[in-house]
Amino acid sequence: xxxxxxxxxxxxxxxxxxxxxxxxxxxxxxxxxxxxxxxxxxxxxxxxxxxxxxxxxxxxxxxxxxxxxxxxxxxxxxxxxxxxxxxxxxxxxxxxxxxxxxxxxxxxxxxxxxxxxxxxxxxxxxxxxxxxxxxxxxxxxxxxxxxxxxxxxxxxxxxxxxxxxxxxxxxxxxxxxxxxxxxxxxxxxxxxxxxxxxxxxxxxxxxxxxxxxxxxxxxxxxxxxxxxxxxxxxxxxxxxxxxxxxxxxxx
Numbered sequence: 646x647x648x649x650x651x652x653x654x655x656x657x658x659x660x661x662x663x664x665x666x667x668x669x670x671x672x673x674x675x676x677x678x679x680x681x682x683x684x685x686x687x688x689x690x691x692x693x694x695x696x697x698x699x700x701x702x703x704x705x706x707x708x709x710x711x712x713x714x715x716x717x718x719x720x721x722x723x724x725x726x727x728x729x730x731x732x733x734x735x736x737x738x739x740x741x742x743x744x745x746x747x748x749x750x751x752x753x754x755x756x757x758x759x760x761x762x763x764x765x766x767x768x769x770x771x772x773x774x775x776x777x778x779x780x781x782x783x784x785x786x787x788x789x790x791x792x793x794x795x796x797x798x799x800x801x802x803x804x805x806x807x808x809x810x811x812x813x814x815x816x817x818x819x820x821x822x823x824x825x826x827x828x829x830x831x832x833x834x835x836x837x838x839x840x841x842x843x844x845x846x847x848x849x850x851x852x853x854x855x856x857x858x859x860x861x862x863x864x865x866x867x868x869x870x871x872x873x874x875x876x877x878x879x880x881x882x883x884x885x886x887x888x889x890x891x892x893x894x895x896x
Contacts, residue, residue: 653695654711666846676700691730701741727797745815753795781876784863809861822867841890850874851884
């Protein structure tokens, strides 16, 4: 039986890439403020619980991408989509008996570590001063968010943990790296944190197809970057994520 997948924020960059990967293999529905041509769309703001609830009926998995995703956005812009909206998506999934939510968290939950060495040198492209091997940031490293946006994603991960501990719902959190329109690194930092559109789409599908007993986890979603400092081995071990692209190909 074809899985039914609800994607919030499908009109965004990652949403479009995910659609391209999943279309044809799954029955897709978009939960979006604007119409997504060619896909059944429920038009609603995720901060409006009553308006979004019908979109969840009969869905097997929710891929929650909708957010205010610009790192410098002020509190007033991130509060409703990133806090209220994330709670609404989790709660609507619970009420509709959805099996799993794949939650788009962010590398911004830990990118504050770039203020200190060796990560500061790595993201600045000062490679000669970096000793090998450098300690990798893992899913168990204490969070160190950048900006209010990063802090909202920390809260989303904590909320996901609380939901999965208390109700019958699996939530997988993806700390997504830098995905851009150019689909290639464009500055020194991005050679460390870049994630191709192909790799994030693969990662989302890996999480959709992960065994049902995987109730909660946190994975970094990045391409295979020589100067990466975020550990992707956990994602490889648990869900079989094997990135296909690498930043160094664009030197």
